[in-house]
Amino acid sequence: MFTxxxxxxxxxxxxxxxxxxxxxxxxxxxxxxxxxxxxxxxNITSCPGNGSEIYMAPPWFQPxxxxxxxxxxxxxxxxxxxxxxxxxxxxINVIGYQFARTGIxxxxxxxxxxxxxxxxxxxxxxxxTLVANNIYCLTxxxxxxxxxxxxxxNMGAYFSVDSxxxxxxxxxxxxxxxxxxxxxxxxxxxxxxxxxxxxSFIAAGGEKFMTIGNFHKPANTNTQMLNNGGINRAYYYIDxxxxxxxxxxxxxxxxxxxxxxxxxxxxxxxxxITSSTLQIQHLKIINLLGEIIFQSEISSQHSEIDVSAxxxxxxxxxVVDEQKNTVNRKIIIQ
Numbered sequence: 635m636f637t638x639x640x641x642x643x644x645x646x647x648x649x650x651x652x653x654x655x656x657x658x659x660x661x662x663x664x665x666x667x668x669x670x671x672x673x674x675x676x677n678i679t680s681c682p683g684n685g686s687e688i689y690m691a692p693p694w695f696q697p698x699x700x701x702x703x704x705x706x707x708x709x710x711x712x713x714x715x716x717x718x719x720x721x722x723x724x725x726i727n728v729i730g731y732q733f734a735r736t737g738i739x740x741x742x743x744x745x746x747x748x749x750x751x752x753x754x755x756x757x758x759x760x761x762x763t764l765v766a767n768n769i770y771c772l773t774x775x776x777x778x779x780x781x782x783x784x785x786x787x788n789m790g791a792y793f794s795v796d797s798x799x800x801x802x803x804x805x806x807x808x809x810x811x812x813x814x815x816x817x818x819x820x821x822x823x824x825x826x827x828x829x830x831x832x833x834s835f836i837a838a839g840g841e842k843f844m845t846i847g848n849f850h851k852p853a854n855t856n857t858q859m860l861n862n863g864g865i866n867r868a869y870y871y872i873d874x875x876x877x878x879x880x881x882x883x884x885x886x887x888x889x890x891x892x893x894x895x896x897x898x899x900x901x902x903x904x905x906x907i908t909s910s911t912l913q914i915q916h917l918k919i920i921n922l923l924g925e926i927i928f929q930s931e932i933s934s935q936h937s938e939i940d941v942s943a944x945x946x947x948x949x950x951x952x953v954v955d956e957q958k959n960t961v962n963r964k965i966i967i968q
Contacts, residue, residue: 668878669877671759671761674734674735675741676739678714678739679692682712682714683717683719685722686712694741696709696754709804710741712739712741727742730782730869740873743872744869745848745868745869745870746848746852753804753807759843764842765837768879769836772831772835772875773830774830774872774873775830775872775874776872777870778822778825778868778869779869782860783866783867784857784858784860784867785822785857785858786855786856787819787858788854788855789815789816790813790815790846791812791814791815791846792845792849793841794843798810806851807845808849810849811849815833817946823858830945832946832948833966846872895907895908895910896963904939904942907951909936910935911935911955912957915932915956916929916932917951917953919965922947927944928944946967949967950962950965951963
């Protein structure tokens, strides 16, 4: 934790989905393996108690050089219920109050500090190298700390071949362009709930590391004053990070028996689903955790579905035709 303008900082959390199992009606889609090690910061070498100890949740580390060391020193924070000090605890800690989304821990980083070019990041080596032209889907959750009077929308993730070590000592890493970023209009200002950041990208091939944070200088950061008397900074707790290879997600052996198209995709409001062969009898929309969040009887080859109330992210549409064939398709809601 670094102390800055009379404010101390923050800490850790949870264990996540290592296997995402999606059950689509009568079709069972193969489990998707989460490529992120220690995705909810539950595996720790010691209980946090001295601030700024992301390195205690290996293999996570802070890429910005802090005190000349990236392996046993950081300013990015780890929080856990096991901490002997309230400042590093869960749910109460030095900058806010939040339960872990899963498990008993999470981490915290500054995404914006006044108008100063100060940033914090977390980075992790992936257990495999990403495959060129494969589609990878990312989800993670953030919650704005209670003490903050500013929210930002610029939270993203950058995937790199080599570690994104930076010697600028807590400055914005703006010399790279993250493959995935939260939508500009989706202000991350909720201090009570966990907010989803998600997206997908096509790998160039060879990516081995993932870095999370705000990759923009102050002038290019989308901010919102909250008028709550909080400090002029945006500090985010982060939990439940998942990266899966979703290249072939949702396609099964019946795909030649029922041809399905979805348009527009991505969508921000409504999409039209069309079968060029048999009538669609039943439709489900399923999130990345395998939860059915919408279903409807259709009995038509053509239907318009309103998803404007859904959270932004990646979903799967599962349809069953009149001969009980099942086909699953991915859809992105922006």
